Amino acid sequence: MKDIKSLVRGNIASLEPYSTARDEYKGELGILLDANESPFGNGVNRYPSTSLKEQLRSRVADLKGIPAGKLFLGNGSDEVIDLCYRVFCEPGRDNAVIMTPSYGMYSVCADINNVERRMVPLDEAFTLPVAELLQAADSRTRLMFICSPNNPTGNAYNLEAIEFLAQSFNGILVVDEAYIDFSPKPSAVPLTRKYPNLIVMQTLSKAWGMAGLRIGLAIANPDIISIFKKVKYPYNIGTDTIALALDYLQRDIRPQVETIIAERERLAALLPSFKCVEKVWPSDANFLLVKVSDPRGLYNALLRQGVIVRDRSGVKGCEGCLRLTIGTPEENLKLEKTIAEYES
Numbered sequence: 001m002k003d004i005k006s007l008v009r010g011n012i013a014s015l016e017p018y019s020t021a022r023d024e025y026k027g028e029l030g031i032l033l034d035a036n037e038s039p040f041g042n043g044v045n046r047y048p049s050t051s052l053k054e055q056l057r058s059r060v061a062d063l064k065g066i067p068a069g070k071l072f073l074g075n076g077s078d079e080v081i082d083l084c085y086r087v088f089c090e091p092g093r094d095n096a097v098i099m100t101p102s103y104g105m106y107s108v109c110a111d112i113n114n115v116e117r118r119m120v121p122l123d124e125a126f127t128l129p130v131a132e133l134l135q136a137a138d139s140r141t142r143l144m145f146i147c148s149p150n151n152p153t154g155n156a157y158n159l160e161a162i163e164f165l166a167q168s169f170n171g172i173l174v175v176d177e178a179y180i181d182f183s184p185k186p187s188a189v190p191l192t193r194k195y196p197n198l199i200v201m202q203t204l205s206k207a208w209g210m211a212g213l214r215i216g217l218a219i220a221n222p223d224i225i226s227i228f229k230k231v232k233y234p235y236n237i238g239t240d241t242i243a244l245a246l247d248y249l250q251r252d253i254r255p256q257v258e259t260i261i262a263e264r265e266r267l268a269a270l271l272p273s274f275k276c277v278e279k280v281w282p283s284d285a286n287f288l289l290v291k292v293s294d295p296r297g298l299y300n301a302l303l304r305q306g307v308i309v310r311d312r313s314g315v316k317g318c319e320g321c322l323r324l325t326i327g328t329p330e331e332n333l334k335l336e337k338t339i340a341e342y343e344s
């Protein structure tokens, strides 16, 4: 395994980060004439408080059982994905290995940053192509993206395979665990203790029910976290967002997660009884990938009844497939009824 510092772009390694007014003076009491804010109080006239953000970071770190120094909070996981490219990949020179089909942002961020992407297809069973992923990498490969449980296929990968990649790959392995809360498989987070080249991404957008807040997590060794903090926009998470997240994190989401898992299993067992359904893949996430005889026809029939699903039939490896997010039990019932009417 290479030294992490040798993987960071030269200009980023030597970057002198922007220092905010609140970096210089961390207090919040007193007459603040340092940041060119409006002096008239309305709840959000001040830039976000560093201590409130740190409170959120500690709270999330506690929940994840890691020290706060191993946690970065981004403006959604999408900020973390973009930071990976900006920190580790020299545009026009370096490349990233990405499994496909998977989450589209790995590719979009590669394109935005002018980083060559090497797409490695999954087979029909969507197994992790460990050998192919490693073969696709060369001396210019800085990043490898693994999504587990994978979007849109729904399956999660064994930790042994992920550990083997972390061990064998000479770059940064990014494991996206956006759906880990719905999976019985263990998280790769504990592996970050052993592998300094491993970044595990999670999010508050899915099981935690805070997609509207935009908070994504990167869990990695503290060296990587410090570099992310240097490169991110100052104040990347707003005051109200931090406050709401602190509040919502106190709620127990387990009953909701259990309901979604139970509904997922119920639908996975029931959907194959419809004539139009050819295959339902097992899922460790909060959605099901379903192969149907006429994806566009079913999509439109559902749409006419106000049920909106994701048409993935145009995605290579997902031909004929719709992706159905698990809703509330009532919403899922409406889905079932609409499919039944469509068939009759």
Ligand SMILES: *Cc1c(COP(=O)(O)O)cnc(C)c1O
Residues within 6 Å of the ligand: 075, 076, 077, 078, 079, 103, 147, 151, 176, 178, 202, 203, 204, 205, 206, 211, 214, 215, 216
């Ligand atoms: C939904 C999703 C995310 C979450 O992105 P946020 O920017 O945190 O909302 C990340 N990765 C995958 C694979 C997803 O499907």
